[in-house]
Amino acid sequence: RLDQPLEMPGLDQPRSELQLHRDLTELARQNRQAAQAGCFLGGGGYDHFIPAAVDYLAGQGAFVTAYTPYQAEASQGALQAFFEFQTQVCRLTGLDVANASVYEAATATAEAVMMALHVTGKRRVLVANTIHPHIRAVLRTYLADLAVDLIELPAAAGRIDTETVRDACDQDTACLVIQSPNVYGLIEDWSGHFAAAHQSPTSNHKPPLGIALFNPIACGLLKRPGDCGADIAVGEGQPLGIPMQYGGPWLGLFAARKTLMRKMPGRLVGQTIDRRGRRGFCLTLQTREQHIRGAKATSNICTNQGLLALRATIYLSAMGPHGLREVASQCYHKAHHAAAQIAALDGYDLAYAGPFFHEFVVNCPVPARAVIDAGRQRNILPGLDCAELGIGTENQLLIAVTEKRSAADIDALVDLLQRVPADRNVPV
Amino acid sequence: RLDQPLEMPGLDQPRSELQLHRDLTELARQNRQAAQAGCFLGGGGYDHFIPAAVDYLAGQGAFVTAYTPYQAEASQGALQAFFEFQTQVCRLTGLDVANASVYEAATATAEAVMMALHVTGKRRVLVANTIHPHIRAVLRTYLADLAVDLIELPAAAGRIDTETVRDACDQDTACLVIQSPNVYGLIEDWSGHFAAAHQSPTSNHKPPLGIALFNPIACGLLKRPGDCGADIAVGEGQPLGIPMQYGGPWLGLFAARKTLMRKMPGRLVGQTIDRRGRRGFCLTLQTREQHIRGAKATSNICTNQGLLALRATIYLSAMGPHGLREVASQCYHKAHHAAAQIAALDGYDLAYAGPFFHEFVVNCPVPARAVIDAGRQRNILPGLDCAELGIGTENQLLIAVTEKRSAADIDALVDLLQRVPADRNVPV
Amino acid sequence: MHQSPTNADFPLIFERGAPGARATDLPPLDVPKADLPDDLVADAPLALPEVGQLDLVRHYTHLAARNFSVDANFYPLGSCTMKFNPPLNEAAAALPRFTGMHPLQDDRDAQGILKILYQLRIWLATIAGLDEVSLQPCAGAHGEFTALKVIRAYFHDPDAANQPQRRKVLTPDTAHGTNPASCAMCGADVVTVPSKDGLVDLDALRKLVDDETAAMMITNPNTAGLFDHTITDIAKILHDAGALLYLDGANMNAIIGVCRPGDFGVDIMHYNTHKTFSTPHGCGGPGAGPIAVRQFLAPYLPVPQVEKRATGQASYKAATGGRGLPEYFLDHDRPKSIGRVRSFVGQSGVLLRCWAYIAALGPQGLRSVAQNAVLNANYLAARLRHRYATPYFDPDTSRFCAHEFVTVPKDLLDKGVTLIDIAKRLVDYRIHPPTMHWPVHDCL
Amino acid sequence: MHQSPTNADFPLIFERGAPGARATDLPPLDVPKADLPDDLVADAPLALPEVGQLDLVRHYTHLAARNFSVDANFYPLGSCTMKFNPPLNEAAAALPRFTGMHPLQDDRDAQGILKILYQLRIWLATIAGLDEVSLQPCAGAHGEFTALKVIRAYFHDPDAANQPQRRKVLTPDTAHGTNPASCAMCGADVVTVPSKDGLVDLDALRKLVDDETAAMMITNPNTAGLFDHTITDIAKILHDAGALLYLDGANMNAIIGVCRPGDFGVDIMHYNTHKTFSTPHGCGGPGAGPIAVRQFLAPYLPVPQVEKRATGQASYKAATGGRGLPEYFLDHDRPKSIGRVRSFVGQSGVLLRCWAYIAALGPQGLRSVAQNAVLNANYLAARLRHRYATPYFDPDTSRFCAHEFVTVPKDLLDKGVTLIDIAKRLVDYRIHPPTMHWPVHDCL
Ligand SMILES: Cc1ncc(COP(=O)(O)O)c(C=O)c1O
Numbered sequence A, B: 001r002l003d004q005p006l007e008m009p010g011l012d013q014p015r016s017e018l019q020l021h022r023d024l025t026e027l028a029r030q031n032r033q034a035a036q037a038g039c040f041l042g043g044g045g046y047d048h049f050i051p052a053a054v055d056y057l058a059g060q061g062a063f064v065t066a067y068t069p070y071q072a073e074a075s076q077g078a079l080q081a082f083f084e085f086q087t088q089v090c091r092l093t094g095l096d097v098a099n100a101s102v103y104e105a106a107t108a109t110a111e112a113v114m115m116a117l118h119v120t121g122k123r124r125v126l127v128a129n130t131i132h133p134h135i136r137a138v139l140r141t142y143l144a145d146l147a148v149d150l151i152e153l154p155a156a157a158g159r160i161d162t163e164t165v166r167d168a169c170d171q172d173t174a175c176l177v178i179q180s181p182n183v184y185g186l187i188e189d190w191s192g193h194f195a196a197a198h199q200s201p202t203s204n205h206k207p208p209l210g211i212a213l214f215n216p217i218a219c220g221l222l223k224r225p226g227d228c229g230a231d232i233a234v235g236e237g238q239p240l241g242i243p244m245q246y247g248g249p250w251l252g253l254f255a256a257r258k259t260l261m262r263k264m265p266g267r268l269v270g271q272t273i274d275r276r277g278r279r280g281f282c283l284t285l286q287t288r289e290q291h292i293r294g295a296k297a298t299s300n301i302c303t304n305q306g307l308l309a310l311r312a313t314i315y316l317s318a319m320g321p322h323g324l325r326e327v328a329s330q331c332y333h334k335a336h337h338a339a340a341q342i343a344a345l346d347g348y349d350l351a352y353a354g355p356f357f358h359e360f361v362v363n364c365p366v367p368a369r370a371v372i373d374a375g376r377q378r379n380i381l382p383g384l385d386c387a388e389l390g391i392g393t394e395n396q397l398l399i400a401v402t403e404k405r406s407a408a409d410i411d412a413l414v415d416l417l418q419r420v421p422a423d424r425n426v427p428v
Numbered sequence C, D: 001m002h003q004s005p006t007n008a009d010f011p012l013i014f015e016r017g018a019p020g021a022r023a024t025d026l027p028p029l030d031v032p033k034a035d036l037p038d039d040l041v042a043d044a045p046l047a048l049p050e051v052g053q054l055d056l057v058r059h060y061t062h063l064a065a066r067n068f069s070v071d072a073n074f075y076p077l078g079s080c081t082m083k084f085n086p087p088l089n090e091a092a093a094a095l096p097r098f099t100g101m102h103p104l105q106d107d108r109d110a111q112g113i114l115k116i117l118y119q120l121r122i123w124l125a126t127i128a129g130l131d132e133v134s135l136q137p138c139a140g141a142h143g144e145f146t147a148l149k150v151i152r153a154y155f156h157d158p159d160a161a162n163q164p165q166r167r168k169v170l171t172p173d174t175a176h177g178t179n180p181a182s183c184a185m186c187g188a189d190v191v192t193v194p195s196k197d198g199l200v201d202l203d204a205l206r207k208l209v210d211d212e213t214a215a216m217m218i219t220n221p222n223t224a225g226l227f228d229h230t231i232t233d234i235a236k237i238l239h240d241a242g243a244l245l246y247l248d249g250a251n252m253n254a255i256i257g258v259c260r261p262g263d264f265g266v267d268i269m270h271y272n273t274h275k276t277f278s279t280p281h282g283c284g285g286p287g288a289g290p291i292a293v294r295q296f297l298a299p300y301l302p303v304p305q306v307e308k309r310a311t312g313q314a315s316y317k318a319a320t321g322g323r324g325l326p327e328y329f330l331d332h333d334r335p336k337s338i339g340r341v342r343s344f345v346g347q348s349g350v351l352l353r354c355w356a357y358i359a360a361l362g363p364q365g366l367r368s369v370a371q372n373a374v375l376n377a378n379y380l381a382a383r384l385r386h387r388y389a390t391p392y393f394d395p396d397t398s399r400f401c402a403h404e405f406v407t408v409p410k411d412l413l414d415k416g417v418t419l420i421d422i423a424k425r426l427v428d429y430r431i432h433p434p435t436m437h438w439p440v441h442d443c444l
C-alpha cells in the first residue's frame, strides 16, 4: 500500500484536455503518414480506400462503447452485425461457418493449426515457407512447447510445388498451411496443394486439413479458399476498411467447413426465434468456452476484435460484390502496370515469374535501402526491404500497389526508381 | 426543358467517392490552417479550444440529419437541447428570454434594430462606430430602404463617451447599439451608455432600447449585458465551440427582456406538460411566424443555425461556470501579457489606453502588412491589418490572444514583431 | 422492454451533475496575471450546468435517441426536401484545413476554399441558366431578402432602370410565408395573386401588374407540388410591364438538370442548399441561400464576391511563393453593390458540402435526381389516390405532380379521423409526417 | 409510441437494397488492363449485400439504436470494468498521422508513436512495481498465454532457472476460464487450488506447491471482489518452493496507484487496457493485454520491444535529418526471447488511447480512480445488503470489498424470482445486468 502517488517518468501532473490535445497533435506530427499518394508498402498491411461511411457508422458511441454482447436483449445491434459479418466471411471464403473474429492473421493461423492438431490427433504441421515471416514466427512460438513437428516447405521460384507437398505429407500430418497471394505476392496453387494433402495416405481416415491463408480483397476476384479445397481459411481483415494504424488493432478472419464448427475458437453468433416468432441473435455454442472447458479448452480467446469486425461488415456492405471485384481488379491491373514499367527500367527486373496479385518483388541495381531513403525525400514509400523483412536479399524491394494509387502515383514511383542508381553515382 | 445534361465547367463526369476524397484533400492542402499555435487573428472570429465532446456529440447523425423540430413527438431531443440553449443564453446575457438562434452576429444586430424600430415606433438608430465594420455595413444594407436614420456615434480614444450618447438621444430615437468588447478589443461602459439612453427625453414613454453586442466568452468573466441595463443582447456564438470554418456557419445569439418576447424574431422552444404530466417541449409563439403574419412580419427568418446552437449548448455544458470563467480569464491575462511585452518593444506601442479584454491594437514601426507577410514564413498569423479591416491605419495591427495560446506561442509572436523592422532594413 | 418515462428519466442538463463538476479543463495559466479592475468583473459566476464528461455524453446521447433523422427515418417532405447527407461530405468538411480557417486570412492562404466557392458560383449559375451568383445569403429567406434588395437597387439605379416608383411585389396566395415577410423587411408593398386550380390565375395577374410592380415571387414547382406550365406566360406578362420574375427555388429538386429557370423567364432566384443540395438540415439549420441573377442585376449583388483572375495574369503557383497575386480572391470593390448582407465570406462550411454533392453527381447525376424524385412522387400519389383524394393529381387527364403532392384524406376525415391522427400514426411507424394544412386546409 | 417489431422491421443487410446498388465507388481504371488468366478468377461474383448509401447508413444506425453502451447506459460489471471512453482519445487516435501509419515504416518516420509506446511501457512497469513490460499481447488472454511462455522459457533456460521439470500451474477454483485455457494452450498441467471463504485456502496451497510447480495464477482483487490480504503469504509459499506468482490484472482498477503488485510478491502479470485503462470495449474488442515482469524474466519477453537510445547517443533531431539513429526504435535482437506472439508492433491504436488515459489522470488521478471505484462498490453493497445477501461483505466485521462485489439475492430466489428475472428487470431500467452465476452459483 502506497502512501503517495507513484512517480511516473515524464508524468508529474494530470494533463488537461487542451494540453493532451496539444501533446498528441505534436506526437502525431513526428510520424509520417504512409497512407497517401506515395505509399507502395505492403507485406501484410495495405493502404486501401476506406469509404467515409465506415468511420461514420462504426464510430457511433453505441458500438464503440458497448460491452461484449453476452446479454442478448441489450445487444441485438452488435449481435446482428456480427451475424452479418460471419455470413460475409463465409461468402468471402466459400466456407460454411465463420467466427466473430480473432486477433489478427498470425494468431488466426496459429489457432487454425491448434485446431487441426486437435481435430486430427496428429503431430506434424506443414507450413509453406512462402508464408509471411511474422506468421511463421508466431507459429514457432505457439507450437514450441507442444509435442509437435513444425516443418517448413521450401519454395521453388517463390512458390510451393505440389510435388513438395506430396512428398511431405505423411500419416502423421495434421495440416498443410499455404498462403496465397503469398509473401512475395504470388498466387499459389491451393487446389493442387490441398488435393495432394487430402489424397495423402492416412491411418485414421483423417487426412491432413488444408489451411488457406487468404487476402480478403483477392477473394473479390480470384478463386476462394473454399473453391480450392481448403478446410479452414484464415486471413488478415485489415484491408476491409481498417486503417493500417501502425499494425493494430487489425482483424483475424476465421472460417471452416461445417464439420469443424464445434472445434472453432472464439465467439460465434447464432440466429434464433423469440416467443413471438421474431428473429433474434445470441452468442452460441460456448459463450466463454473457457469457463466450460477450462483446462481442456483448445483456445483461450475471449476479447476479440469486435469493432474491427463491424468495420469490415460495413466495408463489405458498402462495396458489394461488384465494388469488391472492382477494388481487386484495379489492384491487379495497377500492380501489373507498375511491374511492367519497372521491369523495363535499366538494371531492374522482377524476381519471380509466377502470377501475382497486387504485390511483387523487384531486383534493384542498388540496395533497396538506397531506394527507400531516396523515396523519403520525395514522400514516396517505394516498398519494403526484403532483407529486413527476412524474405530476400538486400537488393530486393517488395512493392504493393492498391486501387488507391493513380497512374500518376505509379509514374512517380517509376521515376524515383529510375533516378536512384544515377543519383548515387553523383555524390551530393 | 433540356435534352441533355448541363455543361458545367470543370465537371464533366460524376466523381467517385475516392476521387472526391482525393480532390477535397488536395483543395484542403491549398489552405493554411489558421487554428494553430501561431494564430493571433480576431476581429470577430476567434481560435478557442473546442472540447472533443462537442464534435463527438453534435456530430451524431440523429442531430446532423434531423429536420426542423416542427413535429414535436419526433423531435424531443432537439427541442430539449434548444430549450437548454435558450436557458444558457439567458444566463449568459442576464436577460429573460432568448430565441433558438439567428444566422450570425451582423444579421442578429440588424434583427434587433428592426425589432426596436417596431417596438418603439421611432425612426432614429444610434450605432457606435466602435462596432465591427461588417456589422455596421450590414445595418446600412438592412435599413437602406426603410424610412430610418442610421447615425454612427463617433468614438474618442477608441471608446464611446456617455456624453456623446446623451447628446445623440432624442425623442425620436429607437435604439442605441453598443458593442463591448468593441472592435478594438476595448471594454465599453454599457451601464453608463444605456442609462443615458433610458433617461433621455421621450414622447411616448418608450425610451430608446439599449442593444448590447456582446462576446459570449467575455460574459464568463465580465459584467453581462443584462447587468448593465441592456434591453436586447445580440452576439456571435462562434467562440462557443464552433470552428472558425472560414466565416460560417456561425451562430447568432439573441436575447431580450421578457416584455419584448412577443416581438422576438426566430424560433422559440417552450416547455409544456403532456396528458400524463410529463415534461415535453415544442416550438411556441409563432412556428413559422411568416405564415401567420405574412406581410406584417418583422422578420423573415425560417431556417436558423440549429446544429451550431447545439454545439454551443454542449460547449457551455462542458465548460460550466468555472470553466468558462477560466477560459475568459486566461484570455484576459494572456492578451495583457502579450500587450505588455509588445509595448515594451522598440517602435511599438498600444494604440488605445482603455481597458481591453483579449484583443488590442498595436502601432507598428512598419506597415502591418510587412509584419503579416513576415509571419507567413514562420507560420505565425500575427494579427489583422487595421487599414484593410477599415478600423485604423496601415501601421496598425489588431492582435487577439485566446486561452489556446501558450506563453511560448506569445514569445514567438513578440520575437517576430521585434525582428521585422530590423529585417526590413537588410534586403534579402 | 421500455418503462414509461418520467421527468427524472429525461432531466435537463441543468438537473444533472453536481457543483464543481466539469467535463473539460485547461492547462494552468502560464503567464503572469494582469491587473483586472473589480468594476469590470461580474459579481457571481454564471448559473451554467456543472457536469462531468460521462454525464455530458450520456445526456446528449439520450437526446439524440429521442430525435427523428434522415439517418434513421423517412421524411416524406416536399419543399423541405430531406436528402441523404453523405458521410464523405461531413468528413471532408471536418478537415482541419477547412474548419481551422479564419475568415480574414490572406487570400493566398485560402486558395483551396476560394476555388471551391468560385466553382460553386459558376455551377449554380449554370444550373439556373442565369449569369451570376452570390453565395452570401445564410438561408432561403435571407436569399429572398438579398434578392429583393438587388431588385430594388436595380430599379433605383439612375444608370439602369431608374424607376424608383416600382415598390409592389406580387406573391401567389400559395406562397411560403417567408416571401411576403421578406418583402415587408425591405419595405416593399406585397400584393397577393389568387390561384386557380392550384396554379396562378393569369387573368388576375394581368390585372395586378402595372408600372409600380417591381417583381413577382413565384415558387415553381409550386407548394402544391405542381409545375406551373404557364410560367413562360407569367414571365411575359411581367416582362411586358417592365417587371421582373423572381423564383423561390425551394423546389428546385424537381427540376435541376432537367430545365433551367433562366430558360422559362426567371430573372433572379434563390436556392436552398439544405433542400436541393443535401447540406444537412441539422435540426433546423444551418443552411445557405445563394441567389442567381441575370447579367443586368449582377452589379448589385452583395460584397464580397469570389472571383478568379484570368489565367496568365497570375497563377496560383507564383502566388504561393508570395511573388504574385493569387488566382482566386475576394472582391470587395463593387461600387453598385447593395453592400454586405452578413459578416465575412458566407456559410463556407455549408457551401463546401454543396460543392461536394454537385461534384459527386456530375451533370448527368443532377438530372437523374430530379427525374427520380418526380417519378417516385407520382408513383406514391398514384398508389394513394384511391384512398386519399389528390386534388391536383390525375394521371387520367395527364395531371402529374413534380416531386411532392398534396393529398386530402377525405374519406378518413369524414369518419372523424383528423390529420393529426394520421401524422401520429406515421410517427408510430417511424415515418416523419408530411407538412400539414398547407398549402390548402385539411391537406397533407 | 413503438410498434412491436417484426422481422421486416429489422432486416439483415442482405435483405436490403436491390441488385446493382452500391454505397461507394472508385474512379475509372486509369492504367491499361493486364492479362488476367481465366483459371485464377472466381466463377461467380460473391453473394455480398447490394445496398445504396442511404440503406447502409439507415441499417447500421438502426442496429446502433438496438445496443446498450457506456455512452447511454450504466454497466455494473466488475472484472470487465466498463469505463467511460473520452471523446478526445477517439479523436486523437483518428488523426491521419496515427491511423495512416504502416507497421513496417522506418523507425525514423515513427518517432511519435514509438515515443508513446515507450512511455507507456515505462508507466505500466511503474504501476505494476515491476521492471519491464511487453506491449505485444492483443488482449488479456493473449497476455496470459505470452506470460506462461515467458515463465516456461525462464525455467527451460540452462543459464537461468534450468528446471524444465516445472510444468504445473496452479489456479484457484475462482479463476476466470481463460487462466486454465491459457495453460492448456502452452502445454502446462493445470492444478486447481480450492478456496475458503472466497479466498485461497493457504493450507491446501502449501500441499499443492512442489518442485514441479512453475507458477500460480491469481486474480487479486479476486473475481469475488475481495482483495486477498494473504497475497504476501501466497507469494512466500511459492517463492520458497522456487515457483513464481502470476497476477491476472483484470481487476487492477481497484488498486492502481494505491498498491503495486510487485510489492506484494507478484513476479509477472497482465493488464487489460480495455478494462483498467478505458480503451473502448467495442462490442467485445479490440483490447490489449500488456504484461509486466521482474528483471530476471525480461530477456524472454516477445519481440519486438520498443526501446529508447540513451540521450547523447543519437537525438531525434539528428535522426530526422537522416544522418543519425532515431531516439526510439523497435528492437528485434533479443536472443532469449520467446519470439513473436503476433505480427508487427502490437495493438498500437489501443495502446495510444491507454497512454492518453494515463496521461490525463496523472499519478494522483490514477490513485483516485481506484479509491473511488472501491468506495462506490462498498457503498452499493452496503445499500443492498439488507435485501440481497452479500456473502463476502460485512462492514460490521470489517469485511469490505474491492471494486466489485458478489450478491446472492436469497429472499427473492426463495420467492421464485430467478436471476434471469432480475437481469431482465435491470434491462427494463436500461441498466446492463451484472455477471451472473459466477464465481458462485446463484449470484450476481
Ligand atoms: C417555398 C419555400 N420558400 C422559402 C423557404 C425559406 O427558406 P429557408 O428556411 O432556407 O430560409 C422555404 C423553407 O422553409 C420554403 O419551403
Ligand SMILES: Cc1ncc(COP(=O)(O)O)c(C=O)c1O
Pocket (backbone or CB within 6 Å): A301, A302, A303, D079, D080, D139, D140, D141, D142, D176, D178, D179, D219, D223, D248, D250, D251, D272, D287, D289
Ligand atoms: C479475470 C479475467 N481474466 C482474464 C480475462 C480475459 O481477458 P481478455 O478478455 O482481455 O482476453 C478476463 C476478461 O474477460 C477476466 O475477467
